[in-house]
Amino acid sequence: MTSTSLVRPSGAVRSRPASPAAAPQASAGTPAQTHPAAARNTAQPFDLGWIDGIRFNLSAAERRVATLPGRRSVKKDAQAGWLLKAITCIDLTTLSGDDTAERVKRLCAKAVTPVRPDLLAALGFADRKLHTGAVCVYHRFVSTAVEALAGTGIPVAAVSTGFPAGLIPHELKLKEIEASVRDGASEIDIVITREHVLAGQWKKLYDEMLDFRRAAGEAHVKAILATGELKTLRNVAKASMVCMMAGADFIKTSTGKEGVNATPLVTLAMLRMIRQYEARTGLRVGYKPAGGVSTAKTALDYQVLMKEELGRDWLEPDLFRIGASTLLADIERQLEHHVTGRYSAYNRHPIG
Numbered sequence: 019m020t021s022t023s024l025v026r027p028s029g030a031v032r033s034r035p036a037s038p039a040a041a042p043q044a045s046a047g048t049p050a051q052t053h054p055a056a057a058r059n060t061a062q063p064f065d066l067g068w069i070d071g072i073r074f075n076l077s078a079a080e081r082r083v084a085t086l087p088g089r090r091s092v093k094k095d096a097q098a099g100w101l102l103k104a105i106t107c108i109d110l111t112t113l114s115g116d117d118t119a120e121r122v123k124r125l126c127a128k129a130v131t132p133v134r135p136d137l138l139a140a141l142g143f144a145d146r147k148l149h150t151g152a153v154c155v156y157h158r159f160v161s162t163a164v165e166a167l168a169g170t171g172i173p174v175a176a177v178s179t180g181f182p183a184g185l186i187p188h189e190l191k192l193k194e195i196e197a198s199v200r201d202g203a204s205e206i207d208i209v210i211t212r213e214h215v216l217a218g219q220w221k222k223l224y225d226e227m228l229d230f231r232r233a234a235g236e237a238h239v240k241a242i243l244a245t246g247e248l249k250t251l252r253n254v255a256k257a258s259m260v261c262m263m264a265g266a267d268f269i270k271t272s273t274g275k276e277g278v279n280a281t282p283l284v285t286l287a288m289l290r291m292i293r294q295y296e297a298r299t300g301l302r303v304g305y306k307p308a309g310g311v312s313t314a315k316t317a318l319d320y321q322v323l324m325k326e327e328l329g330r331d332w333l334e335p336d337l338f339r340i341g342a343s344t345l346l347a348d349i350e351r352q353l354e355h356h357v358t359g360r361y362s363a364y365n366r367h368p369i370g
């Protein structure tokens with residue numbers, strides 16, 4: 019096994035990416051490579067015509083999603099390579115009422131060294147820098163995380179705007195965003211007002227998102243749709259389009275607190291909108307499934323969907339994140355199994 023066999027996520031998908039603009043680059047690079055950042059999304063004028071025409075064929079989408087497990091055919095070294103790549107896309111998250119500065123510091127240490135050095139060495143990555151995509155915390159812990167991650171290049175993401183319900187006054191939402199940016203967050207995960215979607219008030223959703231994006235300034239904004247509360251996939255698709263139109267850098271499924279969080283079906287709806295938005299504007303928007311993504315197998319499913327629907331570039335952390343609090347533990351166990359042939363107990367991987 020060579021390290022080069024691990025660095026190129028390949029062999030999982032047979033179809034070509036649907037959009038030529040999203041074709042894979044020639045060089046896949048290493049899990050920790052510096053990937054040329056995509057041009058940032060910019061807000062477009064509000065256009066109801068982009069939203070009214072959106073339809074979603076549920077049975078076709080269900081059929082497509084049902085074939086996923088059969089297409090997740092990466093094994094052995096290739097699978098280890100995909101899993102290492104997945105680690106670089108994890109927003110390692112703690113969002114609990116009993117979070118403490120100590121827990122956040124431990125999480126940050128895990129983000130810096132997500133895989134045991136002996137396992138990395140056995141995989142041929144002893145000399146490579148590998149870290150998670152970001153650390154994601156409540157505003158209260160942004161400065162703690164920024165300090166703990168100083169010099170590592172790992173961004174701090176703050177959940178914001180009255181996460182998870184998003185029912186605090188609009189002005190307070192803007193202040194919360196500004197406060198997190200002041201404390202050093204370079205990514206802001208906002209929650210949308212679900213009522214705007216449920217009532218079909220698309221201009222209100224657009225204006226809200228536009229304000230959030232302005233308040234975040236240089237910090238990148240991930241728009242959490244809380245898809246489990248939006249009733250229909252058509253609503254999910256329309257809300258995705260409106261948030262992108264108003265400048266969201268990423269669209270994200272869930273807070274992790276809804277009854278239903280990330281699913282392959284909502285993913286398909288959102289990825290098709292990202293594709294449509296790119297076709298209209300030439301701008302690329304990232305995608306973040308979050309909530310309940312806890313197994314390596316599920317992470318691979320999402321990676322396969324990303325590559326099939328949008329192309330190779332969407333496997334990189336500038337366009338793909340997985341919001342997860344426990345996924346890393348399972349990925350590390352799978353990597354250990356790959357190296358040693360044995361599974362370790364989960365309590366050997368207490369964080370992540």
Ligand SMILES: O=C[C@H](O)COP(=O)(O)O
Nearest residue numbers: 274308309310341342343
């Ligand atoms: O944004 C991230 C989610 O809150 C994490 O959800 P999880 O705890 O189910 O992994």
